[in-house]
Amino acid sequence: MLARQRSTTAVVLGATAVVALSGCSSAVEVAPTPLATGAACRAVAASWPARAGGQERREVSDASAGAAYGDPAIIARCGVPALAPTTQDCIEVDGLGWVAQPLSDGTRFTTFGRDPAIEVLVPKAYAPEPLLLPAFTEAANRLPTNSLSCT
Template identity: 55%
Template sequence: MHRRPRLTWLLAAAVALAAVTAGTVWWLTRPLEVTAPVGAADPACAELAAKLPASVQGQPRVATSSDSPAVAAWGDPAVIWRCGVRPPGPTTDECIEVNGVDWVRHPLKDGQSFTTFGRDPAVQVLVPNAYAPEPLVLPPFSDVVAAIAQGEHRCR
């Protein structure tokens, strides 16, 4: 008689552990919540998306909540690519050149936002502080964005 309660307790513990593990796995594989930008339907965004790297800073690509090719992410914390954002106008934010592509850098609470300058559609790359120095994440993105012609606006 004493074995049955122990067996019941062990079975209950095993079921609870399985439920927690399944919940954890589900949480880890849940797509990253990312919104497609206003200009995501621009055909150039789909062309650029086909050239995006499989990994960034050694981090694999991760699933996002958006089915738009204008959105992509890599790693945890995620580096996020968004094509079709509004092109930046005149700004006092820092403007840097990486592999021939101009980027406007805007500091965020937990990282940096980089938006192409003088290209349409504009591309935004969000880089968490975990990848500091953040501009070192941009070269593979600059190589992709270089396919968009540089307009008259440039970093000076």
């Protein structure tokens, strides 16, 4: 699907979450995003869901970096740069746009039309992966919108 274009171009950084289990800890390593400590992401952090796709929330290495659920970990991070217009698949779930990017071990979903954006990394073990997105609706609705939407 094509996404509507906007007048300015955003730079999309290839930053991804670092997912690993610490040696003696059960905390999931989650790398902070460039905008994780901003006001918008602090509001999102307060509204991460307790469960995603039936999986309970897990401890993460840095609470400001995001949230994790289940094993293998579903990772949610706020503060990734907003996506520019794209030709990648864009789906609407609960009125929110999400761009899906297939990965070798699952799918990366990034909110579309929100600035900053939320990124949700869903392992293949949770297929069909888009069914997990409604859990993040409340958190994503706390982000400011921009002029982009799925078409």
